Amino acid sequence: MTHSGDLRPYTRLRVERRGPVGWLIFDRPAAANAMDATMFDELERAWSELADDPLVRVIVNAGEGRSFQTGVDVVQMARDKDALREHSRRTRDAQLRFTAWHCDVWKPVIAAVNGTCAGGGLHFVADADIVIAASDATFVDPHVSVGQVAAYEGIALARKSPMEAILRMALVGRHERVDAARAYQLGIISQVVDPPENLRDEAQTLAEKIARNSPAAMAASKRALWGALETGLTEAGRRGAGHLTSMWGHPDQEEGPRAFAEKRDARWVPMEGARPDA
């Protein structure tokens, strides 16, 4: 399903372009960027819009205000359960559509975590390719402290990070937080930005480095690496060989070494929406 041409304004997000970098910013700071039904709909639309825009090479996901993202809006859950009925169905059927991974976005995605990342906010850490954070960012998973199960986020994070840290976060709930420095030690994030107000500048700088690489090669690499989380090592290698050879004969493989030899930036073949059938 594509939403290209859908020009409705976003009310819970900001979607922007800065050079080759697309920005998807949670913009509901008064509610700590919690996701209500409207935000769930807008997220699916926004990932599609940025994935389909050939001028966007890399996507940065950030939050407005004191929090990055704090998960499902429990106020709406308490007052208007019907509004979240579609989200509940998708949760039950494992058909979520609000992160880049859910939406088959094969462009590189950087999560730039400002402030608090809590509960369902960890979806966006788990499903990003690269995660950086402001030095005052904190990570906490309060699901079990409110009688909810921590599942999707922790499952993906446990494949990508030392598992003890993820289980501790899941079971201690709201009674403890992981700070940015510890998240960096654990390899959950790869960069701590200090002072915190430099977070977006650093994210843009990192994204611009990535934007210099071959879009087609990055899309195939992303499929190979995320696909590797699906199977055993030997089978993952076999499938990875398929992704590897899928680029052979692509013009970027001539242009890359030539540009390097001529000491200039490469002129890569532009990618049509990086979401050809997954």
Add this chain to the structure above:
Amino acid sequence: MRDYEHLIVERHGPVGWLINNRPDALNAMNANMRDEFADAWIELDRDPEVRVIVHTGEGRAFQTGVDVAEIASDGVGMQRYRQSVEDFDLHFTSWHQQVWKPVITAVNGICCGGGFHWIADADIVIAASDAQFFDPHVSIGQVVSIEAIGLIRKMPAEAVMRMAFVGRHERMDAARAYELGMISQVVDPPKRLREEAQALAEKIAKNSPAAMAATKRALWGALETGLTEACRVGAGHLVSMWGHPDQEEGPRAFAEKRDAEWAPLEGTSGSG
């Protein structure tokens, strides 16, 4: 025993050494070197005097991946290389060759791109303090795949993905690789790398070869399946040693405060 052009194969006590020896090309792997790797792993694995294998490089780089230019220029080289990747029929790492002796990779200097194959596929990795890691594949239009697929099972995945997408525009140093658990030892000063690798290998060589081979099968096999199935398979490897003479000799040597005399291990490579 064959002669090697681009590798050095040596024995130091119980330790077999496999040294990348194409320093003028930063040890990039051409077609000939690729074939030599296949033979050298098997040679060291089949030698009963060799208990542990150390892999390192000559010069200022450990390994920099496939020498595409040279493979392409030797006529049939490129075609053979293509075919081997398409068929996922690779033979240049110890994992490819099913070497069940412990393998230590000792990273000197630069390790980039396809060089990560020998980090992903080693059991233990140590590095000189001036070692540098980066993956320039996507910066020249190439896909990051098989090496990184192995690495993301063995260390925090975010760091692997960052290297994959930033390409040649950033490098990781040995200190960060150590923090992340990609390597377990940083050797400083760098010139002591081989000495430290030999010392580590000699410690490992004191352990039961048969028990280490079964352990290695259990741990690498665990990367193939879900947890419960991995334990089921692992139980098979565990009990495969029951009744083995090493299980009598080990406690006896310990009690008598002497080194154990282990049953020699026949070469095990090739048998899954």
